[in-house]
Amino acid sequence: MPIKTTIDKIPQFVDQEVTLSGWLYNKRESKKLKFLEIRDGMGIIQAIVGINDVDDNTWEQAGSLTQESSLHISGRISKHPKKDEYELQVMPGGIDIVQISVDYPITPKEHGSGFLFQNRHLWLRSKRPWALMRIRSEVIHAIRTFFYEDGYITFDAPIFTPNACEGTTDLFEVPYFDSVAYLSQSGQLYGETGAMSHRKIVVFGPSFRAEKSKTRRHLTEFWHIEPEIAWFNINDNMELMERLTMFVIEWVLRKCRPELELLERDIKFLENIKTPFIRLHYDDAVNQLNELKPDRIKELKKELKAATDETLQAELKREIEELGTDFKWGGDFGAPDEGILTRQYDRPIFVHRFPRGIKAFYMAPDPEDERVSLSIDMLAPEGYGEIIGGGQRAEDYDYLVAQIKKHNLPMEAYQWYLDLRKYGTNPHGGFGLGVERTVAWLAGVHSIRECIPYPRTIDRVYP
RNA sequence: UCCUCGCUAGCUCAAUGGUAGAGCAACCGGCUGUUAACCGGUUGGUUCCUGGUUCAAAUCCGGGGCGGGGAGCCA
Numbered sequence: 001m002p003i004k005t006t007i008d009k010i011p012q013f014v015d016q017e018v019t020l021s022g023w024l025y026n027k028r029e030s031k032k033l034k035f036l037e038i039r040d041g042m043g044i045i046q047a048i049v050g051i052n053d054v055d056d057n058t059w060e061q062a063g064s065l066t067q068e069s070s071l072h073i074s075g076r077i078s079k080h081p082k083k084d085e086y087e088l089q090v091m092p093g094g095i096d097i098v099q100i101s102v103d104y105p106i107t108p109k110e111h112g113s114g115f116l117f118q119n120r121h122l123w124l125r126s127k128r129p130w131a132l133m134r135i136r137s138e139v140i141h142a143i144r145t146f147f148y149e150d151g152y153i154t155f156d157a158p159i160f161t162p163n164a165c166e167g168t169t170d171l172f173e174v175p176y177f178d179s180v181a182y183l184s185q186s187g188q189l190y191g192e193t194g195a196m197s198h199r200k201i202v203v204f205g206p207s208f209r210a211e212k213s214k215t216r217r218h219l220t221e222f223w224h225i226e227p228e229i230a231w232f233n234i235n236d237n238m239e240l241m242e243r244l245t246m247f248v249i250e251w252v253l254r255k256c257r258p259e260l261e262l263l264e265r266d267i268k269f270l271e272n273i274k275t276p277f278i279r280l281h282y283d284d285a286v287n288q289l290n291e292l293k294p295d296r297i298k299e300l301k302k303e304l305k306a307a308t309d310e311t312l313q314a315e316l317k318r319e320i321e322e323l324g325t326d327f328k329w330g331g332d333f334g335a336p337d338e339g340i341l342t343r344q345y346d347r348p349i350f351v352h353r354f355p356r357g358i359k360a361f362y363m364a365p366d367p368e369d370e371r372v373s374l375s376i377d378m379l380a381p382e383g384y385g386e387i388i389g390g391g392q393r394a395e396d397y398d399y400l401v402a403q404i405k406k407h408n409l410p411m412e413a414y415q416w417y418l419d420l421r422k423y424g425t426n427p428h429g430g431f432g433l434g435v436e437r438t439v440a441w442l443a444g445v446h447s448i449r450e451c452i453p454y455p456r457t458i459d460r461v462y463p
Numbered sequence: 464u465c466c467u468c469g470c471u472a473g474c475u476c477a478a479u480g481g482u483a484g485a486g487c488a489a490c491c492g493g494c495u496g497u498u499a500a501c502c503g504g505u506u507g508g509u510u511c512c513u514g515g516u517u518c519a520a521a522u523c524c525g526g527g528g529c530g531g532g533g534a535g536c537c538a
Contacts (some may be wrong), residue, residue, distance in 0.1 A: 028497045046498070054478050066489095081496070103473070108499045109487050110475055114530050167470095170536080186538090211536060212464065222538060315467085315533075322534090334535075391536065434538030448538090459530075 002074040002091075007043035010077055010086050017091065019074040020045070023125070024065045024101075026108055033186040034062045038073055038088070039125070046080070047073055047088040054092045060441045061095045068105070068125070070098040113447075120454060121463045131259035134449055135252060142251035143225050143433075146244055147202045152227065155194035155201035157187025159208075162413055170211045172220075183208035186432060189362075189417050191228035192393060195428055196420055202227040207432075211456055216447035217385065219436060221456040228430035234374040234392045235396040238350050241378050241388055242277050244433075245348060249273060252442050258381045265444035269346070269382060278349035281371060285341060285351045289327050292340050297323050325336045332358045338385045345381060364392040366429075374432065384441040390431020 002017035010018070022040030029035065029040040034049040043306065049062040065071065080087050106122055116123045123129055144461065147154075160174070160181040172183040187203035193202035203226040211218060249270055252260075260267055280288070297320055304316045319336050327337065332350070342349060353372040356365060363373035375391035394400050400421055404414055437450040449455040 026499080028500050030494055030497070030500090032495050033497075033498085037498075048496080050495090083498090105473065105488095107474065107488050110499090112475070112531080114470095115474070118530090207538075209537075213534090213536070215533065218537075224538065318466085318534085332536085335533090387538065419470090427473095432538055437538055 007040045007045050008044075010045060013077045014079065014086065015076065017076050018076060018088070019072055020088070021072045022070070024067055024069045026067065027065060029063065034059075036062060036065065036090075038071075044127075045086060045088055047075060047090050049090045049095075054090060054094065058090065058093055059094050061097055062090070064100060065095075065097070065156065066101050066104070066295055068101040068104040068122075070101070072087055072096040072098070091447070116155075117455070117460060118462070124453065127262055129450065130189065131262045132257075132439065132443055132445065133453060135256050135259050135263075135443050136435070136451055138255045139248055139439050139442065140223075140250055140435060142236040142248045142255075143244065143435075144204070145251075146247045147227065150200070152200045152202045153188070153194065153198040155191060155198065155203055156205060157184060157190035157203045158228075159184045170209045172208050185209050186224065187226050188228065188430065188432065189272065190429060191226050192420055192428065195228040195230045195430070196424065198227045199231070201228070214458055216449065217437065219448060219452065219457060222448075222452070223435040225316065225435060226430060230428045230430065231426055232392070232407065232429050232430065233427055235351065236374065237390060237392065237431065238277075238279060238352065238376055241350070241376070241431060242275055242348075243388070245277070245378070245388075246273070246275060248438065249442065260443065263443055263445065265442075270442065272382075273347045275347075277347050277378070278345050280341070280349055280351050282351055282353050282355065283329070285333070286327055286329055289337055289340060292344070293323050293327070296336075296340050297403070299380045300393070330355045330357060335385060338379055339383055342379050342381050342383065342385070348381060349379050350376050353382050359391070361409065362393050364394045364429075365399070374429070378431075380437075380441040382444075384437065387437040387441060388431050388433045390429065392427060392429035395421060395425045397425065 002019040003013065005020065006011060006020050007020060007022075020038060020040050022038050025037040025044055027034065027036055032051040033292040036047040036049065038045050038047050049059065051059055054062075061224065073088065073090060073096070075088045075090040077086055078089055079085075080321070104122070106116070106120055106126060124133065144154075156295070160176060161184045162181060171185060173180050174183060184205075185207050187205055187207070191201055195205070203224070205224060205353040206221055207224040208221050209218075210220060229236070229240070253267060253270060300316050300320050304320070322334070323336060327333075330352070335343070341351070352375065353366055354375045354377070355371060356363065356373045359373045360374045363375045366372045366374055373391060376389070377386050378388035379385055380387045394403065397418060400418060401411070404411055434448075436448040436451040440446075440448045443451070445451065
């Protein structure tokens with residue numbers, strides 16, 4: 001009787017007979033041999049059906065299999081004659097078909113991304129999404145492990161909220177009995193209440209933003225890791241971001257080698273990342289940016305000369321024009337600016353102490369320089385840009401009240417939040433890390449839409 | 464909200480305003496170890512919808528729909 005098992009455990013069954021349950025991934029056949037690629041969720045193995053090794057019925061059944069047909073398959077495990085892999089030699093009666101799949105839409109050939117996302121429920125079975133979902137799972141597991149081992153409490157924030165965290169324009173409004181509620185765009189304010197109770201907490205959940213963005217870096221629903229810590233300053237904060245990032249990088253390099261290989265991720269870049277990460281004051285970032293701009297423009301002009309594609313030319317022209325003027329103090333960095341800054345380093349960079357005007361109302365002002373706030377962005381290298389945003393929170397009651405007024409936010413909705421400053425206020429802070437952006441960077445994929453099972457964007461809520 | 468590109472067979476794409484095609488998939492056949500297998504054949508069309516220009520529209524123009532890429536904003 002063959003042993004029931006799964007493909008990940010195959011190496012321990014060499015020269016033994018096993019039964020696998022799975023799906024046909026691909027098939028190649030000749031007159032006397034059929035090669036069946038079997039996928040069982042844990043991996044893929046090639047099964048061999050030889051016309052002289054099986055009965056007629058098994059031979060016919062093997063021939064009738066179509067892509068994604070479900071089956072049980074039994075045979076002897078052996079080493080691949082050419083490759084460092086194992087394969088399954090199908091035995092007589094070794095094929096038990098559960099269902100023949102007809103017209104599976106996703107073929108092993110090329111498809112456009114629109115088509116693939118329309119068929120996301122099936123595309124998830126293909127190698128690339130399979131690898132990415134496993135990396136995502138490990139990234140989440142690594143983050144939770146990091147915080148757990150560091151003494152943090154998991155503190156879940158509500159998803160229905162009565163108020164805006166950072167403004168109302170990009171909130172999803174939903175009916176709530178006789179009233180309305182909003183889908184949370186951040187758990188941070190609730191996280192702060194948890195920090196006052198447990199000192200170190202981490203909120204993990206989905207965040208919703210009705211931003212009408214259509215880029216590879218935006219989703220309307222994304223997963224958000226938001227630690228919040230009492231008695232915690234901006235330097236503690238950067239140190240925490242750094243430790244977390246290193247922990248996750250090392251975890252993924254340790255656990256996801258096959259997946260990274262499948263995605264053809266050049267892992268040298270990740271392996272070479274060392275602490276300390278670069279720490280750049282906003283002022284210095286602005287100066288550096290203005291110094292580097294002329295060189296970048298030269299580069300782009302060269303690219304423009306070489307470019308033949310018209311859309312690429314137009315894009316390059318626009319980017320050159322945008323870079324043409326000096327970056328003025330007080331502005332926020334755009335994607336091209338972040339690109340210039342990160343390109344010169346081999347590790348993530350922190351930009352800290354942004355002007356108060358471009359950061360959220362709750363950011364603490366810098367006591368040594370009132371123009372700026374104690375805010376931090378962490379920019380990933382290789383052009384991935386911002387993956388963490390955070391900072392120290394304003395602890396002074398009167399300052400916060402003034403900020404809420406200045407930002408035209410409804411005071412009554414923030415009474416509970418203001419209570420934190422009335423009763424035992426203290427320097428505290430935290431940050432928000434985008435899970436999908438982190439996965440995209442570590443896995444080296446272009447779009448964060450591939451980094452979540454079902455991406456939600458401005459014009460896709462199906463499937 | 465703005466800019467930009469696109470929509471033709473199941474998929475990826477061709478087609479000077481003049482008979483709508485290829486590759487892949489599917490189906491049939493061939494091939495002794497293939498691995499996005501290969502070779503031969505067959506089937507497959509409301510050219511996104513709508514209105515217009517024209518002797519004639521996949522192609523040009525207007526309106527709409529859907530999708531890709533980007534800006535701003537952000538995780």
